[in-house]
Amino acid sequence: MIYGIGTDVCSIARMGAAVQRNGDRFAQRVLGDGELAEYERRMAKVRQRGINYLATRFAAKEAFSKSIGLGIHSPMRWRDCEILKLPSGQPVIVLHDALKDWCEARSLRFLVSVSDEADTALAMVVAEVTRPD
Template structure:
């Protein structure tokens, strides 16, 4: 059963401007531990690749917060929601701390899709209930 659906579109140039103004502080605030490693790897190789990565993760976290109906309010915290990849390249959502507990209490699982092109990053998240809420 679908619990919620969220989408978000993000301007990649806006992410670049945030990085220009705030340096690593912006990425550190938004990205989780595994994401920040990947961001730095991509940024060091080609700055724009890092910015695209940051924008897709930002959009996916916004979409996730909409799918669960909380927005960016407790227990939803940026760093506790990571958008990682399986070896196949499929994006997945990995949760931590109170956000993980909140979602597990509701028996939620997630499907996520991210894409970027030119100056736009797009993400969609579907939250599904995996078990009966009455058990």
């Protein structure tokens, strides 16, 4: 059963401007440890790839927060929701701490899709209840 659906669109240029103004502080505030390692790897290779990555993760976290109906309010914290990927490349949501507990208490699982093109990053998240009430 679907619990909620969230979508978000993010300007890649806006993410680039945030990085330009604040250095990596913005990424460190928004990305979890696993995401941050990938962001730094991409930034070291091609700066734009790192910014695109940051934009897709920001959009996915916004979409996630909409799918669970909380917005960015406790227990939803930026770093407690990571959008990582399986070896196949499929993106997955990995939760931590109170956010993980909150979602487990509701028997939620998530499907996520992210994409970027030119100056736009897009994400969609479907939250499903894995057991009937």
